[in-house]
Amino acid sequence: MSRVRTVLGDVRPGELGVCDAHDHLFLRSPQLPGQELDDASAARAELVAFRAAGGAAVVQWTPYGMGRRTADLPTLSRATGVRLVCATGLHQAAHYPAQMLQGLRGRLAEVFVAELTEGIGTTGVRAGLIKVAGGFHALDAHARWTMAAAAEAHHATGAPIAVHLELGTGALDVLDLLCDELEVPGDRIVLGHLNRFPDPVVQRQAAASGCWLAFDGPSRAHHATDWWMPEALRALADAGFADRLLLGGDTVVAGARSVNGGPGMPYLLRRVRPRLTQVLGTQLVDRILGVHPGQAFAVDWK
Structure with a gap:
């Protein structure tokens, strides 16, 4: 039976509840100096605020x-x-x-499988998804290497693969590689950041593969496309892809947290949810937040 693998153990998909399907509690990168998410007290406060807004689960995409x-x-x-x-x-x-x-050369898939099945380091916490990334309108050698390892780990475990699309681009290249070449089923792939490149034709073509389409934000860097999201989601729903949609906050720097004056995780439920309800209706928005994440991240673990 399929289960979602949480840090406290596996749960049934229906037990996940209202979910932020793409976010970060902790994150550190040389590309974001001085903006690290590394404060456990702030992470706890953010989760408390998210819970108070009606949230029940968060999928953290921070990778190895x-x-x-x-x-x-x-x-x-x-x-x-x-x-x-x-x-x-x-x-x-x-x-x-x-x-x-x-x-990591020569053993990347092995690392992924171990973290999914045995646990991360000595923590005993098992990962519930594999996160990889594409490039801007293309896939470089690094992306192909990591995606090949992710596909190998998927075939060994059944775990879903979540993909960072750089500025929302390259979705079809990712699907060509993962689905066509590496034989990962479309419904085991989550494409992130589609709101950042709001091409309705590409979004419908991607959805036709059966993959999950994640719309996440808001952010200062991508504010120019944030406001397109309600109409993009409605267009996909009207085209028959209402059952492929996910929503997330994608908080990647400390200043974006609600406890530091930013929108943070609660914004997804405090502002995005009612705005989308006006366009999509309560029933569909409730499914996107409360049903789809359980389906997208549930695995019949091997």
Whole structure:
């Protein structure tokens, strides 16, 4: 039977509840100096605020080597009552020291499988998804390497693959690689950041593969396209893809947290949810937030 793998153990898909399907509690990168998400107290406060707004679960997409602070996640989940899903995987090369990447050569899929089945480090926390990343309108050698490893780990475990689309681009290239070449079923793939490149034709073509379409934000960097999201979702629903949609907050820097004056995780439920309800109706928005994440991240674990 399919289960969602949380940091406190596996749960039935229907037990996940209202879910932020793409966010970060902890994250560190040389590309974001001085903006790290590394404060456990702030993470707890953010989860408390999200819970108060009606949230029940968060899928954290922070992958291997980017400051996941996995050992803190069970404590945070117990303290706040919010279910947490942790990721394995690898981001773009720019986020890592070259020496670290070299050390993963020849064993990347093995690392992913171990984190999904045995646990991350000595924490005992098992990852529930594999996060990888594409490039801007293209896939470089690093992306192909990480996606090949992710596909191998998927075939070994059944785990879903969540993909960072750089500025929302490259969705069809990702699907060509993962689905056509590497034989990953479309419904085991989550494409992130589609709101950042709001091409309705590409979005419908991507949805036709059976993949999940994640719309996440808001952010200062992508504010120019944030306001397109309600109409983009309605167009996809009208085209018959209402059952493929996910929503997330994608908080990646400390200043974006609600406890630091930013929109943060609660914004998804406080402002985005009622805005989307005006366009899509309560029933569909409730499914996108409360049903689809359980379906997207549930696995018949091998």
